[in-house]
Amino acid sequence: MEDALIIAGSMAAAFVVAMIFNIAGRKTGRQMDRQFDERQIIARNKAYMTGFFVVLLLMMADILLKMTGNAFYMDPLGELSAVLISIGVFAVLAIWNDAFLIPTQKPGLLILLYCVVTIERMIRFLFSLKNGECFSDGRLTLSCINGVAALIFFAVFVSFLIKQHSSGSED
């Protein structure tokens, strides 16, 4: 219960911060369509749509597993994993289509950031695994979310690296 409250609080705080940035951006005229170019906006929209369908499918699978009593995880691991995976799908698709960064943004620092976060999440997950916090009553607990997050960040990190390597020179 405490974990769920912390997560809900964090998500609400992140939402408020995002809204403040959005409103501040509008006031100063820094809108998204002025940052990303037109091809990037189309690519991002497709990535958003794919991410949305992924989260819908995963939520449906979560409901089906719970209804049939085959859920191998505890609440809210399923829902949070679905959200994280869909964000990961969006990020990877956007990176793959060169639509993750605005034209003036350099990816060097972001790649390092994703690498650090991947390692940090993986260490947390391994500690949880070692301490036996990942399983309870034969089911996966919320502590496994660090493993899911590590995988997502790793996928984003690898996508960045591959794109950096493949699009380094002009055709």
Place this chain on the structure above:
Amino acid sequence: MKNLKMKAARAAKDYSQQQLADIVGVTRQTINAIEKGDYNPTIKLCLAICKALDKTLDELFGED
């Protein structure tokens, strides 16, 4: 279909893809996608590219 006319006009101006992208305010990948025929730009971007390369719409994007 590849846009060789745009590529030739860019080369004639001695611009790299990155330089042209910076002038028109898009990413280098977008210029690359237009030249390769993978992306159809809007008329707004077409006009910006024409202006940067001192060409008309017909010269760069007109059919042969």
